[in-house]
Amino acid sequence: xxxxxxxxxxxxxxxxxxxxxxxxxxxxxxxxxxxxxxxxxxxxxxxxxxxxxxxxxxxxxxxxxxxxxxxxxxxxxxxxxxxxxxxxxxxxxxxxxxxxxxxxxxxxxxxxxxxxxxxxxxxxxxxxxxxxxxxxxxxxxxxxxxxxxxxxxxxxxxxxxxxxxxxxxxxxxxxxxxxxxxxxxxxxxxxxxxxxxxxxxxxxxxxxxxxxxxxxxxxxxxxxxxxxxxxxxxxxxxxxxxxxxxxxxxxx
Amino acid sequence: xxxxxxxxxxxxxxxxxxxxxxxxxxxxxxxxxxxxxxxxxxxxxxxxxxxxxxxxxxxxxxxxxxxxxxxxxxxxxxxxxxxxxxxxxxxxxxxxxxxxxxxxxxxxxxxxxxxxxxxxxxxxxxxxxxxxxxxxxxxxxxxxxxxxxxxxxxxxxxxxxxxxxxxxxxxxxxxxxxxxxxxxxxxxxxxxxxxxxxxxxxxxxxxxxxxxxxxxxxxxxxxxxxxxxxxxxxxxxxxxxxxxxxxxxxxxxxxxxxxxxxxxxxxxxxxxxxxxxxxxxxxxxxxxxxxxxxxxxxxxxxxxxxxxxxxxxxxxx
Numbered sequence: 177x178x179x180x181x182x183x184x185x186x187x188x189x190x191x192x193x194x195x196x197x198x199x200x201x202x203x204x205x206x207x208x209x210x211x212x213x214x215x216x217x218x219x220x221x222x223x224x225x226x227x228x229x230x231x232x233x234x235x236x237x238x239x240x241x242x243x244x245x246x247x248x249x250x251x252x253x254x255x256x257x258x259x260x261x262x263x264x265x266x267x268x269x270x271x272x273x274x275x276x277x278x279x280x281x282x283x284x285x286x287x288x289x290x291x292x293x294x295x296x297x298x299x300x301x302x303x304x305x306x307x308x309x310x311x312x313x314x315x316x317x318x319x320x321x322x323x324x325x326x327x328x329x330x331x332x333x334x335x336x337x338x339x340x341x342x343x344x345x346x347x348x349x350x351x352x353x354x355x356x357x358x359x360x361x362x363x364x365x366x367x368x369x370x371x372x373x374x375x376x377x378x379x380x381x382x383x384x385x386x387x388x389x390x391x392x393x394x395x396x397x398x399x400x401x402x403x404x405x406x407x408x409x410x411x412x413x414x415x416x417x418x419x420x421x422x423x424x425x426x427x428x
Numbered sequence: 429x430x431x432x433x434x435x436x437x438x439x440x441x442x443x444x445x446x447x448x449x450x451x452x453x454x455x456x457x458x459x460x461x462x463x464x465x466x467x468x469x470x471x472x473x474x475x476x477x478x479x480x481x482x483x484x485x486x487x488x489x490x491x492x493x494x495x496x497x498x499x500x501x502x503x504x505x506x507x508x509x510x511x512x513x514x515x516x517x518x519x520x521x522x523x524x525x526x527x528x529x530x531x532x533x534x535x536x537x538x539x540x541x542x543x544x545x546x547x548x549x550x551x552x553x554x555x556x557x558x559x560x561x562x563x564x565x566x567x568x569x570x571x572x573x574x575x576x577x578x579x580x581x582x583x584x585x586x587x588x589x590x591x592x593x594x595x596x597x598x599x600x601x602x603x604x605x606x607x608x609x610x611x612x613x614x615x616x617x618x619x620x621x622x623x624x625x626x627x628x629x630x631x632x633x634x635x636x637x638x639x640x641x642x643x644x645x646x647x648x649x650x651x652x653x654x655x656x657x658x659x660x661x662x663x664x665x666x667x668x669x670x671x672x673x674x675x676x677x678x679x680x681x682x683x684x685x686x687x688x689x690x691x692x693x694x695x696x697x698x699x700x701x702x703x704x705x706x707x708x709x710x711x712x713x714x715x716x717x718x719x720x721x722x723x724x725x726x727x728x729x730x731x732x733x734x735x736x737x738x739x740x741x742x743x744x745x
Contacts (some may be wrong), residue, residue, distance in 0.1 A: 191533065268514050273504045
């Protein structure tokens with residue numbers, strides 16, 4: 177519904193997107209349900225996988241980072257957007273002189289930054305407590321950034337569903353997020369999975385993000401790092417486009 | 429150039445036709461009232477004019493910008509104050525103002541200057557650092573209006589701006605509206621308070637079942653139903669008996685209790701007054717006061733929309 181962009185408009189869109197992200201950071205980062213979904217849930221999943229296994233805990237840290245990013249980056253918008261629908265503050269965004277792209281980016285940005293902050297916890301614990309070494313910091317950074325970008329946009333996409341209850345969106349999102357943990361090589365390597373699991377793994381963005389992060393730690397990789405990057409970018413673009421379409425559709 | 433130009437606007441939700449070829453214009457600097465019963469299409473019109481919803485037919489422009497094609501440009505001109513005070517409870521009044529400014533691309537220095545000015549005007553400057561959660565309904569309403577003005581809009585959409593507010597907030601908002609209209613800001617006002625529309629609006633459109641039933645100045649609209657006149661009488665005995673007996677007169681089309689008075693609707697106020705005096709004489713009652721009234725905007729609204737007149741407290745009892 178918007179005319180072509182010029183440079184001034186693009187700058188204005190970026191300012192508005194950043195304003196939306198800042199607002200979310202102030203309001204939602206310390207909400208108990210976001211802390212539980214973003215930090216505690218991945219931790220318990222990690223402990224469940226680690227318990228009784230003959231694997232050094234440090235070796236599971238890359239998987240924990242991937243899962244932490246998956247959960248924390250997609251936990252802000254499914255809470256903030258339904259609440260803002262209920263309080264009608266979301267209409268404030270929809271009626272502002274910014275495009276849906278900027279709103280989606282702004283909302284996703286808050287999840288993106290949140291997850292990067294949260295992911296530093298297992299990263300630091302791994303280095304300090306378990307003596308993990310990172311063989312490629314650039315690959316680690318790329319994996320974390322692209323995963324966070326991809327999953328925060330996925331969270332915004334799910335939040336397009338027109339409900340005023342965060343629980344509705346979290347339930348739908350968990351239907352996707354929980355199976356992803358099992359089929360993406362986070363705690364169970366891809367080559368240890370049955371063929372059907374490996375086939376499904378190709379359609380999971382978590383597979384590629386986790387693969388990059390595992391590679392950064394010097395663990396064996398399933399794909400070429402450039403292929404991982406390309407797949408994560410493709411997933412991000414698809415999520416962004418679908419999110420825009422859904423917001424436009426449900427606003428009607 | 430018109431501030432708003434709407435041509436044959438249509439909106440369908442599946443089989444339901446929410447707006448049926450609605451057309452009107454709003455001139456720059458005009459205060460335009462948009463009245464209608466619940467479900468008439470007011471909200472749908474506002475959602476289309478603010479670019480949130482796309483029409484299924486027709487067109488609308490805001491200062492010449494097509495609201496579908498040039499949404500962003502059109503929105504830059506407008507301030508929107510929805511019926512619900514949609515402020516962020518978990519941040520301060522100042523943070524709310526600054527956020528609204530950033531959304532509307534107001535530079536930092538202007539944003540801070542204007543934010544201060546508006547919070548002072550709306551009596552909220554002393555509470556700027558307080559979280560909005562603790563604000564009263566009136567304070568939230570004033571903050572909502574202040575946020576809608578942060579970018580100095582030339583067109584303001586106001587949805588029920590004074591509904592259910594305390595006297596202080598009501599007065600402040602009315603004063604601000606007055607100063608905005610004096611500065612030439614165009615106001616598109618939807619309200620259930622017909623008296624507010626009567627006092628505030630240059631022109632009023634009445635929408636019913638998705639169609640415009642009438643558009644004109646309040647005074648001209650009232651003239652169209654000059655036959656609906658009324659006589660308001662205060663009886664010493666309270667009027668309950670007079671109400672039931674005189675309501676049956678052939679010349680009385682409707683009778684109702686209004687406070688401590690009784691109002692009779694008639695096309696022949698002179699004849700009715702004679703009947704009232706005669707009734708009072710024969711029933712040893714006394715007429716304390718009697719006033720002949722012309723049609724009100726509420727009468728026009730009821731005539732055009734067919735909605736039931738709200739019952740007075742006495743009638744409900």
